Amino acid sequence: MSQQPVVPPFAVITGAQVADVLTGGEEQVVDLVEEVYRLHGRGASVNPPSYFLRFPDRPSSRIIALPASVGGDRPTDGLKWISSFPENVAAGIPRASAVLILNDHATGYPFACLESSIISASRTAASAALAADRLSRGARPRRVGFVGGGLIARYIHRYLEATGWSFDVLGVHDLSDEHARAFAGYLGGRPGDAPAVVHDSAEDLIRDCDLVVFATVAGAPHVTDPAWFAHNPLVLNVSLRDLAPEVLLASANIVDDVEHCLKADTSPHLTEQLTGNRDFIDGTLFDVLEGRVELPSDRPVVFSPFGLGVLDVALGRHVHDRLRESGRLGVVEGFFHELDRYGR
Structure with a gap:
C-alpha cells in the first residue's frame, strides 16, 4: 500500500539564517546552479514567464513573480516575489526585497517562506x-x-x-x-x-x-x-x-x-x-x-542572464534542508488549520 501524503510543517526562514547557510559555501552554490542549469536544459523543470507588476504612479518600480518547478533528486515547486524600488537607495535601504515560497512536490502545500533577497543575489552571483x-x-x-x-x-x-x-x-x-x-x-x-x-x-x-x-x-x-x-x-x-x-x-x-x-x-x-x-x-x-x-x-x-526562478527554488530548498538537518528550522505550529474536509 502506498503511503498517504501528509501536510508538511510550515517554516519561516530569516535572512540571517539564509546568510548563515550560504556564507562560506559559495563553491557549493555555484555547483548547485550548474546542476540546475543542466536540469533546465534537459527539460526537467518548469519555468513559465515572469509576471511584472508595474505602477502608473511609480514607473521606475516593479514587483516580479517568478513561479518555477525544478526536478532532480529533490523536486520542489515555488514562487519568488521580488520587488525593485530604486528610490529606496536614496532613503538608505536596499533597492530590492523578496520572499520565496516553497511548495511540497507531492501535496502542493507550501512548506517554507524564506527571506529571499540574499538567495536572489547569491544565485545571480553564482x-x-x-x-x-x-x-x-x-x-x-x-x-x-x-x-x-x-x-x-x-x-x-x-x-x-x-x-x-x-x-x-x-x-x-x-x-x-x-x-x-x-x-x-x-x-x-x-x-x-x-x-x-x-x-x-x-x-x-x-x-x-x-x-x-x-x-x-x-x-x-x-x-x-x-x-x-x-x-x-x-x-x-x-x-x-x-x-x-x-x-x-x-x-x-x-x-x-x-x-x-x-x-x-x-x-x-x-x-x-x-x-x-x-x-x-x-x-x-x-x-x-x-x-x-x-x-x-x-x-x-x-x-x-534573465534570471530563472528554478535557481531560486533550488537554492531555497538547499537552505531549508541544511537548516532542517542541523535542527535550526523554525516551524510555525498549527499554520494550516482547516485540514478536514467536513470540519470534524
Missing part, C-alpha cells in the same frame, strides 16, 4: 561566476570592472573571489560618485593587493578591463559604441538593459534561456526587435556546458 569561468577563452581575465556598485556587484565579486579568481585591478564606475567610492573602498579592503580604481565613465572602465560586469538599474541602453569593446572582453550583462543592440550585434551572445531573455525590453529583446530575428544568439549557457558552442576569439562575448 550564475555570473559560473558563466565567467565557462566563457573565459583561455586564462581567466584579471582586469575586472563593475559598472554599478551595489549589492549585486558586491555579491558577484564575492563569488568570483570565493571560486579562485585573482585580480590585477578592479575597476568601478557608478553614476553616483559616492556609491562608486564606497564600493571601491569595500574592494580595497578585501584580501589581495589588486588596486580598486574608480573610473569617471563607463567607456574608460570598459576599455581598461577584460571582464566587464554590468550590475545597474538602467532601464534603457546607455552603452552604444561597439568600439569600446574592440579588445574583445567578456561581458556579464547581468542588469540586461545597459547595452545597445549595436554592441550585441558586434558580439557573440550567450543567454540563460532564449524565450525568457528576449522580452521586457532587455538588450537582446531590443536587438531582436531591430533585426527581426534571433540569429545574433549563439546559444545558451547550457549549450556551453554541453560543449555545443565554440566561442570566437575575435569578438566580445556577452552573457545575458
Whole structure:
C-alpha cells in the first residue's frame, strides 16, 4: 500500500539564517546552479514567464513573480516575489526585497517562506561566476570592472573571489560618485593587493578591463559604441538593459534561456526587435556546458542572464534542508488549520 501524503510543517526562514547557510559555501552554490542549469536544459523543470507588476504612479518600480518547478533528486515547486524600488537607495535601504515560497512536490502545500533577497543575489552571483569561468577563452581575465556598485556587484565579486579568481585591478564606475567610492573602498579592503580604481565613465572602465560586469538599474541602453569593446572582453550583462543592440550585434551572445531573455525590453529583446530575428544568439549557457558552442576569439562575448526562478527554488530548498538537518528550522505550529474536509 502506498503511503498517504501528509501536510508538511510550515517554516519561516530569516535572512540571517539564509546568510548563515550560504556564507562560506559559495563553491557549493555555484555547483548547485550548474546542476540546475543542466536540469533546465534537459527539460526537467518548469519555468513559465515572469509576471511584472508595474505602477502608473511609480514607473521606475516593479514587483516580479517568478513561479518555477525544478526536478532532480529533490523536486520542489515555488514562487519568488521580488520587488525593485530604486528610490529606496536614496532613503538608505536596499533597492530590492523578496520572499520565496516553497511548495511540497507531492501535496502542493507550501512548506517554507524564506527571506529571499540574499538567495536572489547569491544565485545571480553564482550564475555570473559560473558563466565567467565557462566563457573565459583561455586564462581567466584579471582586469575586472563593475559598472554599478551595489549589492549585486558586491555579491558577484564575492563569488568570483570565493571560486579562485585573482585580480590585477578592479575597476568601478557608478553614476553616483559616492556609491562608486564606497564600493571601491569595500574592494580595497578585501584580501589581495589588486588596486580598486574608480573610473569617471563607463567607456574608460570598459576599455581598461577584460571582464566587464554590468550590475545597474538602467532601464534603457546607455552603452552604444561597439568600439569600446574592440579588445574583445567578456561581458556579464547581468542588469540586461545597459547595452545597445549595436554592441550585441558586434558580439557573440550567450543567454540563460532564449524565450525568457528576449522580452521586457532587455538588450537582446531590443536587438531582436531591430533585426527581426534571433540569429545574433549563439546559444545558451547550457549549450556551453554541453560543449555545443565554440566561442570566437575575435569578438566580445556577452552573457545575458534573465534570471530563472528554478535557481531560486533550488537554492531555497538547499537552505531549508541544511537548516532542517542541523535542527535550526523554525516551524510555525498549527499554520494550516482547516485540514478536514467536513470540519470534524
